Amino acid sequence: MPTTIMGILNLTPDSFSDGGRFDDGAGSPDVVAAVTEALRMAQLGAEIIDVGGESTRPGARPTPAEEEQRRILPVLGELLRCRMSVSVDTRRAATALAALKCADEAGADPRSLIINDVSGLLTEPAMPELIAETGAQIVITHNRGDSQTMSSLTVYDSLVEDVIDELLQLRERYLAAGARREQIILDPGIGFSKTHEQNWELIRELESFVRLGHRVLFGASRKGFLGSVVGEPTGGREPDAGSGDAAAAGAAHPLAHPRDHATAVLSALAAQAGAWGVRVHDVQGSRDAVQVISKLRS
Template sequence: MAETLLMGVLNLTPDSFSDGGDHEDLDGALAHAQHLIAAGADIIDVGGESTRPGAVPVAPEEEQRRVLPVLEKLLDLDARLSLDTRHPGTARAALQLAGERAEGMIINDVSGLLTDPDMPVVVAEYGCEVVITHNRGDSTTMQQLTDYDDVAVAVVDELTQIRQPYLDAGVDFEKIILDPGIGFAKTHQQNWELIGQLERILLLGHRVLFGVSRKGFLGGLLADEQGPRPAAQRDSATAALSFHAARSGCWAVRVHSVRPNRDALRAAAAVG
């Protein structure tokens, strides 16, 4: 079994749920990217808009102001780059900036059923890889859209709906990566149900990205009399689920803290 890759999160936002405001300046962002790589990240996922439930949407112009200067510098580092964006204009600007490296980039779009119809066109034009995520609604509405008869069946069905415009635009099947969208338009219990049925997503034949790092349902799981466990204290539970994802056959895990998750992935690979 191939060892699961590790995607490290580089948030360039003031309002992300875990590390908002920590890496907004250029020097701080570059230093954190280098820290992620040194700790064992295979891919750096750069984001300029928080997609947590309740976050205020960001205009593409502001998103580009945040991410493009950092991406330009990151192109010199020894790591694959992913751009977390739902805006095709931002994706195009980043891919143009990447030049001959554009085909090696990943566009990580969490828009789900609201995916902009221009995004498949941009991805096909540049020949890059794309992560398509199960989601309903946007950051302000997603948590009101959690009505499922069977969450795993619905996620599989809706991922195939989201995938089709990419295939129609000419994106290669092999360049499409699926994300079940843990934490997006799902209750805490639905997240656990879906995690227990990852094989349903894998049966679609694509690589699968698994992203649960520090999310709210882990805070609920680890809650005590003082309330949910704070986001920065959820890394052990995140690593446990990274082990589960690796054993299930996921292509990569997306995490904030690299080292404990790298250890979990190595342990999963050693089990064989």
Template sequence: MSIGAVPGTGPATGPLSVVRKATRKTFEDLPTDRTLVMGVLNVTDNSFSDGGENFDAGKAIDHGLRMHYAGADIIDIGGESTAPGTEEVSVADEQARILPVVEALVKAGVYVSVDTRHTETARAALEYGEVMINDVSGVNHEADMPQLIAETGARYIVMHNRGNSKTMDGLAEYDNLVSEVVAETQQVIDTFLAAGVKKEQLIVDPGLGFSKTAEHNWQLLKHLTEFEKLGYPVLIGASRKRFLGTLLAEHNTEAMEPRQRDHATAAITALVAQEGAWCVRVHSVVSNLDAVKTVAARQAAE
């Protein structure tokens, strides 16, 4: 099937212009001997990290395949920027952006994660096969999302967050950051378990940058073991985030641009892999895959 045949895309060019049907990868097929690498695929026109270069579905599919062939274990597809201050996208627009990409990548044998806050979009994506749902809503998830996850048996990422893109920065106030974030994450977990979701379906994410200051992010990274004590795989999404741009800024000038934060991202990947993180969500696949393989080799040495 050519990319051009996917609804909503134009003629395709380049070495990855043909998406061949392949054996569909499942969660059980993912590596277990190292931290996994999840490649970020933003099908948006206002992504903070890439400026919307994959907004066209054909380009998005090409980029997703390139990350897959570069070694990404999971491709996380999102149609709505959740950076602070961004406007929300309607469910209809979100689906028009991502569903052709989800369909093409699943058919190509890619293990897909769908970055969505909406039950309706998650349900539509699951029609294409086994996909993971990555929901950044946190404590404000849609009321019918737990039931969908219970009914379908889909893997679901519970990410800590308060509010939405317009309000979360104003909600970054904690008396005891780590214990409160862990407790609020457990609260969301309990809601899903009560709906019939099985423990093995869930993954947790501390939500770096979501209702967190830069200092909060560093504290959570330092206390990663507190999230591991919850008893679920832990996903870390630090890639290119603004707290890294602030860290790398020289002489108190403006923060480094997103693409200039990849070396710092790989450093964090190595650190959290050493701490036992299940997966890292990143924009640059190769450097972070190198990092997790290096850590795994060191840990395997006798």
């Protein structure tokens, strides 16, 4: 089967690429605009919509759980009522529980919901128990520290081996809590507690993660390490695909980002390596890339 496309729907004011795109002007998410964008991504080939209410870019300030839930739950409920497959990008067990309750209220099977947790070694103790009890799916991401500290935690004895070992330690927490192997998706954590060169090394060795026997999610879309390769000027915030009047309207196709072509190349490489899914901002480019790989492999 072709690699799954997970489309990113950031409901944050400060995400590195598209923060504030769905702000209603009064500090709340524009639910109609956000759902419209999710439907657009689905039409372009996104099989899962990844909804997030907290930026986890390096240096980002933590978002209180109540604020995170205020941003995502109204949109999540609408997406679930539209019978869309959804992933919730959260580090907090309380937000994951609120999302699962939202799924139940919308008539969705909690086991179909994916919790995309990038907290890595700082995973909250309650998260494995929640996943085991509810049967929801979980993305376990390799990470050290939080947004404030992870950039200083990039020393490894042997990068690939250490990342795999720490991922498997995290996996054991879930298995020990009673989660089933089929619920678990692994993510090597590109951009989290890694230098630019370490990101490239992990990408070269992506098959090592696939061989662990779990679904593997690959998320490198528009991340900073691509900037030096595509010749962007340094300094300042990354070009924003969701600024201006088009963003306020919410329905317009986002402007092309200078890292989207490079992201599509990596999506193709991830598909070639056997990754189950790629998490991307630009759905169409990565959809085309993984379909080409699927055709070649067939």
